[in-house]
Each structure stands twice: as structure tokens, then as C-alpha cells.
Amino acid sequence: MIRLRWFHIHSWLALTLLLGMAPAAGAGLDVAVVVSQRTGPHAVFAQAFSRAAASLGHRVFDAGTPADGLDDVALARADLVIASGDAALSAALRLHPRPTLAVMIGQSRFDGIRREHPSWPLSAFTLDQPxxxxxxxxxxxxxxxxxxxxxxxxxxxxxxxxxxxxxxxxxxxxxxxxxxxxxxxxxxxxxxxxxxxxxxxxxxxxxxxxxxxxxxxxxxxxxxxxxxxxxxxxxxxxxxxxxTTPEQVAGDVIAWLRTQDGGRVALPPVRGPASxxxxxxxxxxxxxxxxxxxxxxxxxxxxxxxxx
Known part of the structure; x- marks a missing residue:
């Protein structure tokens, strides 16, 4: 089997450049990350995202897992909640109605969860390829x-x-x-x-x-x-x-996060992967x-x- 990495719009090269750039303009965001599991692809995403977001001046908090319990304080103060996987998303949506971005999730599963929370400020970077x-x-x-x-x-x-x-x-x-x-x-x-x-x-x-x-x-x-x-x-x-790999999902999220000025978070439309x-x-x-x-x-x- 031969695997090829395709750097579409936001590649690892772009992510590497982001890591070397100065922090984003304005005050950084408080970002709470909830993962479905501590291991596997969700952990890979969280590690890649946390490193890159911190380099942009944002404060990233580990807000827990469904199995271990969620950090209520971190979620309550967050400007943005990022939930990796459907279990993490379902757990986060039972707490504070903060702007929430789901990642590492399929479109159909996200749509089902969103129907249960129609008034929640919620969007997603889904894994479904166009x-x-x-x-x-x-x-x-x-x-x-x-x-x-x-x-x-x-x-x-x-x-x-x-x-x-x-x-x-x-x-x-x-x-x-x-x-x-x-x-x-x-x-x-x-x-x-x-x-x-x-x-x-x-x-x-x-x-x-x-x-x-x-x-x-x-x-x-x-x-x-x-x-x-x-x-x-x-x-x-x-x-x-x-x-799309977890690292590429992190790169796509970081590219969007750079458009935020540190004030009120403007969630993007639901979208599929760029990379x-x-x-x-x-x-x-x-x-x-x-x-x-x-x-x-x-x-x-x-x-x-x-x-x-």
C-alpha cells in the first residue's frame, strides 16, 4: 500500500509556518478542548492543535473526557470549546452553552447531535470529503x-x-x-x-x-x-x-482560528476538510x-x- 500526503490549502508546511509566526492580534482566546479518548486520533489532534494554538497566543485548557469527567470551570470560562469526536461533543453540550466547534466527526453524526441542540452556538469541521x-x-x-x-x-x-x-x-x-x-x-x-x-x-x-x-x-x-x-x-x-489525518484537521482549525481577533468568536459554517x-x-x-x-x-x- 502506498500512502501519499496531499497538501491542499492548509498543509503541514503551512502549519509549520504558523508555529513560527507571532501571536494573533488582540487578546488571545481561552480555548477548552474536550476529547472523546485520551489515546488514538483524538489525542493526536489535541496535541497538534494545542501546540499551534498556544504559539498564536491563545490559552488552551484540557477540559477532560467523557470517561474521566469534564472540567466545569474550564468550560464555563471558555471563549471557545473544541470537542473532538461525537462522545466529546455530546458531553460538552450537556454543560455551558459556549461557542462550540466539533472536529474529528462525520457529517451525519454531527447533524444528529445538532438537531438535539438547535439553539446552541455550534459548528463543525467534519471528516467527510467533498x-x-x-x-x-x-x-x-x-x-x-x-x-x-x-x-x-x-x-x-x-x-x-x-x-x-x-x-x-x-x-x-x-x-x-x-x-x-x-x-x-x-x-x-x-x-x-x-x-x-x-x-x-x-x-x-x-x-x-x-x-x-x-x-x-x-x-x-x-x-x-x-x-x-x-x-x-x-x-x-x-x-x-x-x-484527512488528525494533524491536518488541527492545521485547518488553526487556519480558521487566525481569522479571530481575540474578541467574540464568530464560528465558521460547517465545512469539510481542506487538507x-x-x-x-x-x-x-x-x-x-x-x-x-x-x-x-x-x-x-x-x-x-x-x-x-
């Missing part, structure tokens, strides 16, 4: 593709974006909405029969270990490639994936009898929307 970016990766690794299969979760929130992106990419969608686990196999078989490849989405229903296993095994039986949403998905058998990486499983490509273009060319094709 539909057009995902379809560009599909076309880059499978230039002859004409129909792409997509399974949507019960709410199908991504459907309009994928329909627009498919038109731009001159692709037809073979799509199904999966209402619950019992409908997964029927919907999966239908889209695989009627498509050249499948784009797997990080929907809460479709991204469970059991669902991922079923998707991988069934797609391989149909000899159809999968575009996944994580490095682990590629390691498990997807042809390729496009995803991303790709991973390609060349073993899977050989097993499917596919020839995938060179790594640098893949990145160029994603950036331009050209086809090989």
Missing part, C-alpha cells in the same frame, strides 16, 4: 468508469451533493438508501451489479465493522473496486481512499487486473479533475 473530490479519485484510478455505486444511510443527507458531483464528473449514479442493517446486502448487491465501482461513505450505519466487512467481501466477489474513507479501509481491501491524503492498495489493483497511474499523477488528476 463528493466531487471522492469522484475525482474514482475517475483517476478507474478512468473508464461510467456508473458509480453509492449506498446512503437512512437520512441520505449526502445524496444531493453526490448527484451534483456526478453530473459534473459525467458519471451516472447507481444509488440505494439503506434504512437499517437488514437492507444492507440487498442494496449492496443492487448497486454493485449496476456500477463500475463503489464509493463507501462514513455513515454511522454503513461504517460499522460488520458493514465494512460485508461491503469488502461482496465487492470483491463482484470484482468491483471500492473507494474508501480511511487508511484502514484500504488496508482491509479497498482499492483506494481519500481521508487530505490518499492511499492506494496496489495489491488489490493487481488482483482486480487494474493498472493504476503513478502516485504523483493521481494527485494531479484529483486537483484538476482530468482523467488519465
Amino acid at each position: 463528493a466531487e473530490r471522492q469522484l475525482r479519485l474514482l475517475k483517476a484510478v478507474l478512468p473508464e468508469a461510467r456508473r458509480v455505486g453509492v449506498l446512503f444511510g437512512p437520512e441520505g443527507a449526502d445524496r444531493p451533493a453526490f448527484e451534483r458531483a456526478a453530473r459534473v464528473s459525467h458519471l451516472e449514479l447507481a444509488e440505494r438508501v439503506v434504512g437499517d442493517e437488514s437492507e444492507l446486502m440487498r442494496g449492496l448487491e443492487a448497486v454493485l451489479r449496476d456500477s463500475d465501482g463503489l464509493v463507501a461513505l462514513p455513515d454511522a450505519l454503513l461504517a460499522t465493522p460488520a458493514s465494512v466487512r460485508s461491503i469488502l467481501l461482496t465487492s470483491y466477489r463482484h470484482q468491483k473496486p471500492i473507494i474508501g474513507f480511511s487508511r484502514a479501509y484500504v488496508g482491509a481491501g479497498a482499492l483506494a481512499a481519500i481521508f 487530505f491524503e490518499i492511499a492506494v492498495n496496489r495489491q488489490v489493483a493487481r488482483a482486480l487486473g487494474m493498472s493504476v497511474v503513478a502516485d504523483e499523477e493521481l494527485l494531479r488528476l484529483i486537483a484538476t479533475g482530468d482523467v488519465p
Whole structure:
């Protein structure tokens, strides 16, 4: 498997430069960080963010985890609360109504939590890659593709974006909405029969270990490639994936934080990641009898929307 880091707008180079810059104008913010877990990607995000934010003159406080308990004082005084993961977000929203930015969370999960707190000052940097970016990766690794299969979760929130992106990419969608686990196999078989490849989405229903296993095994039986949403998905058998690392999420948040003048926080609109990486499983490509273009060319094709 070959992994490539793509520095889109806010790369590690940009983050490195930020670390060397002078503090932001005006008084720094009090930023409380709540993480879902002390280990893994949430810890990586918190460490990268805290170092960079402190270098800009902001005061960053560890506000705890759902398992260990939250620091009520830190949350009450915070100008901004950053919650890493859905467990951290749910826990933080049970306390003080401070401006809250969710990170390291999928769009569908964030939307569900936000509906429970409609009046809360709340936004997110989600992990969901733009539909057009995902379809560009599909076309880059499978230039002859004409129909792409997509399974949507019960709410199908991504459907309009994928329909627009498919038109731009001159692709037809073979799509199904999966209402619950019992409908997964029927919907999966239908889209695989009627498509050249499948784009797997990080929907809460479709991204469970059991669902991922079923998707991988069934797609391989149909000899159809999968575009996944994580490095682990590629390691498990997807042809390729496009995803954002915790460090890149921290870089995106820092870039936004530099726009704040130290006064009242103006939360950004909910947005997906600016920075991303790709991973390609060349073993899977050989097993499917596919020839995938060179790594640098893949990145160029994603950036331009050209086809090989």
C-alpha cells in the first residue's frame, strides 16, 4: 500500500509556518478542548492543535473526557470549546452553552447531535470529503468508469451533493438508501451489479465493522473496486481512499482560528476538510487486473479533475 500526503490549502508546511509566526492580534482566546479518548486520533489532534494554538497566543485548557469527567470551570470560562469526536461533543453540550466547534466527526453524526441542540452556538469541521473530490479519485484510478455505486444511510443527507458531483464528473449514479442493517446486502448487491465501482461513505450505519466487512467481501466477489474513507479501509481491501489525518484537521482549525481577533468568536459554517491524503492498495489493483497511474499523477488528476 502506498500512502501519499496531499497538501491542499492548509498543509503541514503551512502549519509549520504558523508555529513560527507571532501571536494573533488582540487578546488571545481561552480555548477548552474536550476529547472523546485520551489515546488514538483524538489525542493526536489535541496535541497538534494545542501546540499551534498556544504559539498564536491563545490559552488552551484540557477540559477532560467523557470517561474521566469534564472540567466545569474550564468550560464555563471558555471563549471557545473544541470537542473532538461525537462522545466529546455530546458531553460538552450537556454543560455551558459556549461557542462550540466539533472536529474529528462525520457529517451525519454531527447533524444528529445538532438537531438535539438547535439553539446552541455550534459548528463543525467534519471528516467527510467533498463528493466531487471522492469522484475525482474514482475517475483517476478507474478512468473508464461510467456508473458509480453509492449506498446512503437512512437520512441520505449526502445524496444531493453526490448527484451534483456526478453530473459534473459525467458519471451516472447507481444509488440505494439503506434504512437499517437488514437492507444492507440487498442494496449492496443492487448497486454493485449496476456500477463500475463503489464509493463507501462514513455513515454511522454503513461504517460499522460488520458493514465494512460485508461491503469488502461482496465487492470483491463482484470484482468491483471500492473507494474508501480511511487508511484502514484500504488496508482491509479497498482499492483506494481519500481521508484527512488528525494533524491536518488541527492545521485547518488553526487556519480558521487566525481569522479571530481575540474578541467574540464568530464560528465558521460547517465545512469539510481542506487538507487530505490518499492511499492506494496496489495489491488489490493487481488482483482486480487494474493498472493504476503513478502516485504523483493521481494527485494531479484529483486537483484538476482530468482523467488519465
